Structures are given as structure tokens and as C-alpha cells.
Amino acid sequence: MSSNDPGAMSATSTAAGGLQADIRLRRGDFELDVSLSVEAGETAALLGPNGAGKSTIVAAIAGLLRLDGGVVRLAGRVLDDPADGVFVPPEGRRIGVVFQDQVLFGHLNALDNVAFGLTSRGMRRAPARERAQDWLDAMDLGDLGHRRPRAMSGGQRQRVALARALACEPDLLVADEPLGSLDVTARNRLRRNLAAHLSSGRSGGTASPTAPRHGAGDVPRLLITHDPTDAFVLADRVHILENGRLTQSGTPDELRRSPATAYAADLSGINLVRGTAREGEISVTTDNATPSQPGRHPAVVLHAADTSMFGAVLATIHPRAIALHRERPTGSPRNVWRTTAEAVEPLGDITRVLLGSPLPLTADITPGAAHELLIRPGTTLWVSVKATEVELAPDARD
């Protein structure tokens, strides 16, 4: 990635192509103090509950709010540094933002929405529309260019918004709750689409020949979400934001292993299992990496209540939905197997048990139950999971 300001690079410790944001902002009673960096080619998720300050961070990075203190640096350029009197307005930042609720221009059709950024940056209308059409094609929206946003579905609008942000070949892509306003079906479909773009940084699978090549994967990407599934599935690195502060940063696996706060524990315990579905039976692929046992577990078949899905899926099991027993349980649960406890971690109101082979999962039980079951690392246990607790979604990264 090129840098327009070589002078700024010397102060940069991380990769020059990435984002370094040291954001200090006060809005009324709310105080934001966050240091965040996203390296070139990395997808970082900013995960936090509503009101944690996620949207304020988006606004500060995009230049819609001025910092009170700190510095924002992108691709070797200083964008905001109040101490130095530097402030680059949003139109000069080259940051593609996918806004919450899309914020497509209602008076323009889909094609002109995508072309807007190109013509704003001086491209003539005809080539801009051509380029925009390529992006719509890449998003499987090639036939809908003439449609106004209000005549499109939520998922289609979201893809137009993504195309609009990417068409300008930004130095950074920020997606603010990109899946937030969609229903479950659209979410699943779009998450796959988004994964393709977030992991390659350009148009999906069949990139059109004229689609801009922006050094595939070079663009740093920041995903803002309150949904742990989105964060853990789409991001390389997750930053947890609570009440204006980053409480923990790490890879999804690191967060799962040692959550630092109750909120992080609740989010990071979610079990995500990749597999292949066939009539409610999911053959789990063996590369479900857990920190403790990378890739050495035999295949398992999970039963799910949802029999409609075929092919690559992502199964979600909440840690509280996993029951542990000393003896083989009898009764209705469809998924029963024997395993060993790998680690036992008291996390306040819950005790987290990391389970080992054949399927590494995280289970949360009460401290009382943990005590009663005499669980220690190495204890042999029976696991049961009701088929109705195994939720399926198409695997975004198939």
C-alpha cells in the first residue's frame, strides 16, 4: 500500500498499511478511551453491547467526529491528531463505511449509489457506472442496478452498501453492524457473502475482470458488531468493548480460553462447529481447532433438529445448552458421547469446562454442579446436547 506522507511513517510501529487508532473522546458523561490497531490484510471485530461506544468509534475513525485526544493513523497517513492540529475531513480519508441500516441514497438507484463514490472522486459518469455495474455483478445484483433501494430486500440493500463502500478502493473498510437489520435467513446468506469479501478484500468468488484489484487481502477491515457469531466467524482478531474501554483483545481462540470479563466469558463461550449437514446429521470436520487439541480428533456426528440444510454448515451450541454427567445419561438427548474434561475454570457465577476429544466444546455449568460432579482436568464425563440446541447456519467460509 502506498503512503502519501512518508514523514508519518517513522512514528508508526505496526505495519504502515494498517490502521492505528488511539481514540480519546468525551460526549457528555460518556468517555471513550480506546487503542486499537488493525493490520493490513487483517479483519478485526469490535464486539460490544449496545451503548459501549461502538458507533462513536466508527464516527471518530471515519472523521465524522473529532478526537479530543489521541491519534488516528491509516496507511501511513495521520488523519486526526488534535495535539498536532491535524484533521483530515471524512471526504479525504479513503475509508469505506458500511453503515448500520445501509443508509443508501433513496433518490438514486442501486447503480448510481455504487457509482456515487467514484464520481465524487472525480471519475466521469460513464466509466463510473461501468465500474459500478461490475461491482453489482460481483454481488449477484447485476440485474437490479435500476432499482431504488426501497424496492430491494434487506439483504440486497446490504450488498449494495458493501459494493458502494468497496468500489472506491478504500484504505480501510469499516462495517457497522452489517448484518444487524436483517432477518435470520438473509443474515445467513449475507454472512457467507461478507466472509468472502472480508477475507479477500475484493469482490467475491468470481471476481469480475475489471473489478478493482486492491492488493487482495491488503485492506484492513474493521467489523463492528454485538453478535459474537459474526465476530468469531468473520474476524481474525476480536476486540471487546465495554463502557468505552477495550476490556480484552485477542484471537477468537484466546478469548475462548481465558475471557477477562463476565461479558467476554458469555460471548466467547459460544461453540462454533463446522461440518457437513445431511438431513439433520452433521459430520463434523476434524479441523475444528481448539487451543488445546489442534486437529487430532476423530470425526463426530451431531444431530440437529433442523433437517432442511445440506452441505457446509456452521453449528452453534451455547455453552449453557451442554449438560454434563458422570454416568451415561438416558432419555431424549440425541447427542450423547463420552469425553474428558481438559480444563475447569471458575468464572464467578459459572464454571467453565473445556471438553476434549472427540469434539472440543465449552460447557458452562453452575459451580454447584461442577462440585457435585467432581470435575477436574482429566475427569471422564458424559456429554449430552439436545438436537434442538444445535443451531445451523450455512458455513460462511465453505
Added chain:
Amino acid sequence: MTSTTTSTSAPESARRPARRTARELPPWPIALLAGIGVVLFALPLVGLVARAPWTGLWAHLSSRFVVDAAGLSVVSSIAAAAVAALVGVPLAWVLARVSFPGRSVVRALVTLPMVLPPVVGGAALLFALGRRGVVGGPLHDATGLLLPYSIWGVILANAFVATPLVILTVEGALRNLDRQYEHAAATLGASRLRVLWRVTLPMIGPALGVAVVVAWARALGEFGATVTFAGSLGGRTQTLPLAVFVALESNRDAAVAISLVLVALSLGLLIALRDRWWPSR
């Protein structure tokens, strides 16, 4: 999808109350007063229509006196609406978007002509811009330009009373506009002027349209400020409303004929506006 989405809610239909279809009837005092209101507005119209010289209508309307006034009215009202938009929209933008000390004073000042008696407005304009006015005197000495008793005076007087309507309507629309659209445009690289031109103005387009049309209608009907500042010179500053006033003394049938035209025009405009731009229901 995310964690557990258990089924806890009862069927939606069971809780939703049956949709009300019966039309609501007003209580009798309200019906009575509303009825009186309608009569109050309809009665003058009835009087006008009853008094109308239907047979000689066209002869009256095609007289030199009326044609001159109509031409002047059309030109000056359109020009005044253009001035109102040109000055009013930027003013509205500043009032809606820029926070500065004394903003409420400025807003009161620029909307004053709405509540001021138009005659007072015209007199004030005369004292400021007349031949012996504070600004008008030096202006005349320097350029020979004289605003009162000219078509420029008519346009100025019309714009003076019409601009506040644009300011209020557009400021309201700007305040209701979700700023996120402008933010999105800025992140896409649009300069502030381009944001204004390509996003803000198109998005408040309907309100802007209403504002300009209402301003034009107000200018078309302007009387008090015009007669005070520009006089009522036939063929030069005598607009349709002034012609009606003059004709009432000399040629009552012509006055009624012009009035009918103005009423029809205004009524048609209001009905068209309501259908196209104002929220129906």
C-alpha cells in the same frame, strides 16, 4: 441463529386487537364548530360566484387593464419565488446547521415579515430603499437606480413577504433529515458542496418544492407591501391583486372576474400540492 432462539411468544394474532373499521363520528359540539368553520370559508366564495358576470367574463379578462396586470403578476411572482429560494435555502441551512450566538434573533428577524402587517413591511422598505431612504438615497446618487415604483420594487416587496415561508419550511426539512446520509456521502469522498447538491437538496426535494410553490402563491397574492413600496401604476407596478382593488371602485365586474381567476388558481394549486407533496390522510 446467534444463541438460543426459543419459542416463548404466544401466537401474534391472538394478542393483536381487531382492527377498527368503523368511521369515527365527531361529538356534536365539534361537528357544529367545524361546520361553522366550513361555512365561514365557503361563504365569500359563494358570494363571488353569485356575483360573477358569467356572460361578459372573457371580455373583462381580456381587457388591456387585466392582461397587463396579469403579465406583471406572473413575472414578478416567479422572480420573487426564485429570489426567495435563492436566499431562503442558504439561510435555512445556516439556521438548521450552524450553531452561533444570536441564532434565535436572526431567525426571528428573517421570519418577521410573516407576522408583520405587509403595509408596515412596505413602508419599512420605502424608508430604507426609497429615493430618500438610508440605503436607497446613496444608491440612487451612485447608480441612478430607483427601486420603488418599478418592477424591481414589486419583486423585492413580493420576495420580502415570501422568503420567510421558504426559510421555515426548508429549515424544518433539514432538521428532520437524517444526517447519516450526508455522512455516508462524505465518507464516499464527496465534498461538502457536492453533498449539498447531490444528497441534501434531492432528499429535501419535496419540502423544497412545497416551499417554492407556497412562496410563489404568497407573492402572487401580495398586496400591502407592494402598494406601499411600489405603488399601483397601471402597466408598471399594478399586479392582479392591486388591479382588483382599483377595479372595485370603477369596474366591479372586472374585479369579480379577476378575483375568480385568482381563487381558481389558488384552489387548484392547494389541491395539487396536497395530493403530490403533503402527507395524505
